Amino acid sequence: MTYEEFLAGDPVVVTAALTGGVHGKEANPNLPETPEEIGRAAAAAEEAGAAVVHVHARKPNGERSFATERFQAIDDEIRARADDVVIQHSTGGTGAPDDVRHQPLRTDPPPEMASLDMGPLNRYRHLTSENTRALVDSLFDEMRERGVKPELEVFNDGHLNEVHQFLDRRDVAAPVYATLIFGPGTLTRPRPRNLLHLVSNLPAGAQFNTLGFGRHQLPLATLGVLLGGHVRVGLEDNVYYERGELAASNAQLVDRVVRVADELGRPVATPAQAHEILGL
Amino acid sequence: MTYEEFLAGDPVVVTAALTGGVHGKEANPNLPETPEEIGRAAAAAEEAGAAVVHVHARKPNGERSFATERFQAIDDEIRARADDVVIQHSTGGTGAPDDVRHQPLRTDPPPEMASLDMGPLNRYRHLTSENTRALVDSLFDEMRERGVKPELEVFNDGHLNEVHQFLDRRDVAAPVYATLIFGPGTLTRPRPRNLLHLVSNLPAGAQFNTLGFGRHQLPLATLGVLLGGHVRVGLEDNVYYERGELAASNAQLVDRVVRVADELGRPVATPAQAHEILGL
Amino acid sequence: MTYEEFLAGDPVVVTAALTGGVHGKEANPNLPETPEEIGRAAAAAEEAGAAVVHVHARKPNGERSFATERFQAIDDEIRARADDVVIQHSTGGTGAPDDVRHQPLRTDPPPEMASLDMGPLNRYRHLTSENTRALVDSLFDEMRERGVKPELEVFNDGHLNEVHQFLDRRDVAAPVYATLIFGPGTLTRPRPRNLLHLVSNLPAGAQFNTLGFGRHQLPLATLGVLLGGHVRVGLEDNVYYERGELAASNAQLVDRVVRVADELGRPVATPAQAHEILGL
Amino acid sequence: MTYEEFLAGDPVVVTAALTGGVHGKEANPNLPETPEEIGRAAAAAEEAGAAVVHVHARKPNGERSFATERFQAIDDEIRARADDVVIQHSTGGTGAPDDVRHQPLRTDPPPEMASLDMGPLNRYRHLTSENTRALVDSLFDEMRERGVKPELEVFNDGHLNEVHQFLDRRDVAAPVYATLIFGPGTLTRPRPRNLLHLVSNLPAGAQFNTLGFGRHQLPLATLGVLLGGHVRVGLEDNVYYERGELAASNAQLVDRVVRVADELGRPVATPAQAHEILGL
Numbered sequence A, B, C, D: 001m002t003y004e005e006f007l008a009g010d011p012v013v014v015t016a017a018l019t020g021g022v023h024g025k026e027a028n029p030n031l032p033e034t035p036e037e038i039g040r041a042a043a044a045a046e047e048a049g050a051a052v053v054h055v056h057a058r059k060p061n062g063e064r065s066f067a068t069e070r071f072q073a074i075d076d077e078i079r080a081r082a083d084d085v086v087i088q089h090s091t092g093g094t095g096a097p098d099d100v101r102h103q104p105l106r107t108d109p110p111p112e113m114a115s116l117d118m119g120p121l122n123r124y125r126h127l128t129s130e131n132t133r134a135l136v137d138s139l140f141d142e143m144r145e146r147g148v149k150p151e152l153e154v155f156n157d158g159h160l161n162e163v164h165q166f167l168d169r170r171d172v173a174a175p176v177y178a179t180l181i182f183g184p185g186t187l188t189r190p191r192p193r194n195l196l197h198l199v200s201n202l203p204a205g206a207q208f209n210t211l212g213f214g215r216h217q218l219p220l221a222t223l224g225v226l227l228g229g230h231v232r233v234g235l236e237d238n239v240y241y242e243r244g245e246l247a248a249s250n251a252q253l254v255d256r257v258v259r260v261a262d263e264l265g266r267p268v269a270t271p272a273q274a275h276e277i278l279g280l
C-alpha cells in the first residue's frame, strides 16, 4: 500500500478501538465499559464511518477480562445494535497466562478478526508482554481453525522483522494485515519518518493500519491515509479530542478522521467493502 | 555521529565480542571458552586493532555463567596478556533472574564498561529476555555507583525509543553510547536503510556502535564506518569469515574490519583514544 | 521545522499562488488574469486564510509579463481590496533574459517578498530556465538592497544543495525560507518520502513551504502541515478542486487547506503572524 | 538492485572515468590527455579491474573536444592496448551546441555505451548545461540506431524523475542503467542518506552506478557496493588518492575500490560479465 493507492482513491478502513483494557472511566467518563455501553459505542462508531470495532472485555468492576463469556456478551450487544460492523477481539495482554489469551477466540460465532501481537513489549516499570513465538503460533493456529483473520500488531521494527519470519513459518492468507503502532515504552517513537520507515519494511502485498497513542493518533492516522494505509482511532488509544479536552465519544474521534479522509479525497470503506479489502 | 565525522577522519572504536553465551566450540572450534582462551583472544584482538573487548563468562562445561568469580578469572587473564584494552562485561541474558544479572558488575576492579539491554527481545520459540525498566534502572544505578560506563544495547527501534525515555529518567553521563543491533527474531531487520533509520532517531550527541549478526556483520560495520559510528565484530555475533568458511579467530575478524576502515580513511582508535572518545 | 513544531501548534503560513504565468483562463475560467481580478482574488484568499499572495503579472492578452508597471497595477489593486496580506512577486521565468527578471523587484513600494529560483529546470521539450548562479546572486543583491525577503524556490534536491552553497556565498537574513516544489519535468517526484527527504536536507534553522503541482497539491500540503512546515495552494499550481472538477476560485483551495490544518490542530497564521514567523 | 544483490555476491561493474573534460594535467599531472595516454590508462584500468572506461576527448591543447575523429583516435589506442574493456563515450557537455553533442556517437565502430544527461545542471557562476528533452530524445534516438547503450546520468532527484518520464516517452531496452551523481552545484548533496533516497526512487528493474565527486568518490562507491549497485572511480571525478595526496593513476583508484569490494565479498565483473549484466 502506497501513495499510489491514496491517489487512486482506494477506500480507507477505519477501526474504532472502543475501550481497551488499561484505563477506564477514571481517564475519560465517556469510555464504554459494560457490554451494553460497548454495544452502543460500536453502533455509533459504525454510524460515524468505522468498518471495524476493536474490542476488549472487562469484568463488572472494570478490570480487564479474557473470559469467553464476557466477549460473548459484548458481541451480542454489538450485533443487536450495529448493522454490519466487523468485530475484532483483542488477544493481547500484559501478564496474562498463555492459555487465557486464547479465550477471546472462542465465542459463537467467533470474531471475524482478532489481534495477534508480534513480539514482546514493555510499557511500564515492571511489566512485560512476552508474546513468545510459541504463543504467537498457537494463537494463530486456533484463529485459522476458527476462520478468524489475524490483525498483526507491530509495536516496533523488531516486531515487523518477526512478521517476515512468521510468514516464513506459517501459511497466512493474503492479504497480510498489520497494524503499525507508535507510542511510549518500547514502541516505535511516534514520528512521521518512522511511519514511512515501517511501511518501507512491510512484506510485499501487505496492507497496513496506523495507530498512534495519545496526541499522535490524528497526525499519524492522517499520514496513514496519505500513504494508502488504513487507520485506527478510539478511546483505547487516546482519551482526548484536543489538548485539555476529553473526547465526547469514540464516534467523535471516528467522525474527525472521516472528515479528514474525505477532505483528502479518500472514501471511507463500508463494512462490506472492508470484507473485500481485508479478505474476510 | 554522522558522515561529517567520517569525512573528518575521526577514529573508529572497534569492539571484539570474543565468545558470547549462546553458541560454543560446537559452532566454531576457534571460539574461546575458558578464561585463558578468552585472555589470549583479547590480546590478539587488541593487537589486531580492537580497543574494547566484550566479554561473557562460561562455566567449565561451556554453559553461560553470570558469576562474579568467573568474570574475575577472565579479567585477570586479559590483564595479564593484553596491554590496555578496555574490558566490557555483558549483563544481558535470556531467562536469568534479575539479581543474577548484577553479578558481572562486581569484579575487582569493576569492568570499565558493561552492556545494558534497553528492552525485551525474543529470538527463539519459548524464550524472552524481559529487560524490564525496573531491571534496566537497577543495573544502571549499580553501574554508576561502581564507575562502569553503560553500553546501551538497542535491538530495535522500540529500544531506541526507550533510550530517550531512559535519558529522561536517569542522569546518564555524556557521551551516550548505544550499540545498534541487527538480526533475526525481534531485532531490527538487517538492511542498510534500517541502520540509517536508527541513526536518525538517536538522541543528540549520542555515539553509536554497529552490530550485525552473521553475514550482516561486515557490511553493516562498513556502513557504520561510513556514517561516523563505531563497530563491533567477533565470534559471539558471527562464526564465519565468509560463506562456508569458519573464522580462524576473533583477531581475523578484527583484522578485516580494520583493513576496510583503513582503506576508507578512518583510523582505528587505540585503547587510549577510546577512553577519550567514550568518556571512560 | 519538524513534527515537534506541528505538535506545538505553531501557526502555518498559507500562501495563495493566484495566477502564475503558464496557463490562463483556457485552463480554468476562474483563474484571475487582470490586475483587478488578481486584486479581488487576493482579498478573497486573505479572507479564507492566506497570509501571503504569490503574484505573476500578465499582459492585456494574458501572456506573462515581467514589467514593473504591470506588477505595480496588481499591487495597487491588492492593497485597495485586501487588508494586510503579504505580497510576493515572482521573479522566476522560463526563457526570460536576466535583466528582465529584475523588473518585478522595482515597484513602489517593493514587494515584501520575491521568489528566487535556486537552479535550472526543464519542464517541456525545448525550454530550460537556466537560473545561473550569476543571476541568483544578482537578483538576491537587489532584493537585499530593496528590503525584499527572498523565497528560495527549490525544484529538486540539487537546488537544495545550492541553497547550502548560496548561504555560504551570501549573507541571507534568518530565517531562511525555502519552498519545496514537487511535480513533473526535472522537479522532485511528488511522493511523501521525497518531501521528508528534502526536509532532512534543509540547512539548520530554515523554514519550509510545501508546493505540489496538480493533484499532489493537497496531499503534500497536508504532509507539510504535519511536518511543521508552511503550505502553498492556488490556481497557478493546480486548476482542479478534485478529479474532473475545476476549482471555483483560489479562495476555495485556500479554504480547504485551512480546514485540514484546523482539523489537525494547527492554526493558520494571520498576515501579522506571518511577518513575525518569516522575519519580514 | 538492493542489499539482497550484495548478499548474493553479484558482480560489481567498475567504470574508470579516465580524463573528463574540465580539469587537465594542471590539476593532476598523471591525468591522461592524449589518445595514447588515454589508451594506456584504459589498459591499466582494465588490468586493475575496470570493465568499462568512460572517455572524453580533448584537442591537442588539452581543451575538450566533441569531434568524432578525436574519439576515433582514442578508441583505436584503447583497442590496441586493452583487452575487452567496454568503451563508453561522454556526450555530456557544458555549453556545447546540440548538434555537436551527437559527434561522439559516430565513431566506427560506435562505442558500446554513451552517456546521456537527464537534465540541466549548474556547476559554476555563468554556465548551464541545458540538456533539454529535445536533445535527450535526439541523442537517444541516434544511440538506438547505432546500437549504443545509454548510460543515464542522474545529477539530482529531478533528473531521476525525468528518467521515469523518459521511459514513458521512449522504448529503452532493459536493463535501464543509471549513474547517480553526487557533488557541488545543483547536484544531489553527497550524503549516504541521499544515495539511499535516489536508489529508492529508481524505476523497477533499473541498475545503478555510483559516482561521488572528490573525497566522496570512495565512501559513496563503497555504499554503492553494499547496496548492490555498480561504481565509477577515476581522475575525471577525483584527482586525489587521499587528503593532500594526488592519485598516481586511474588504475590506483580502481585498485582501491576493487580491494574494498573484494573485502566485502563482491567480485568485480570482467568485461564479459559486464556485457551480460548491462545487456550489451
Ligand SMILES: [Zn+2]
Binding pocket: A017, A020, A021, A054, A056, A090, A092, A236
Ligand atoms: Zn487493544
Ligand SMILES: [Zn+2]
Binding pocket: B017, B020, B021, B054, B056, B090, B092, B236
Ligand atoms: Zn554479548
Ligand SMILES: [Zn+2]
Binding pocket: C017, C020, C021, C054, C056, C090, C092, C236
Ligand atoms: Zn509562480
Ligand SMILES: [Zn+2]
Binding pocket: D017, D020, D021, D054, D056, D090, D092, D236
Ligand atoms: Zn564524463
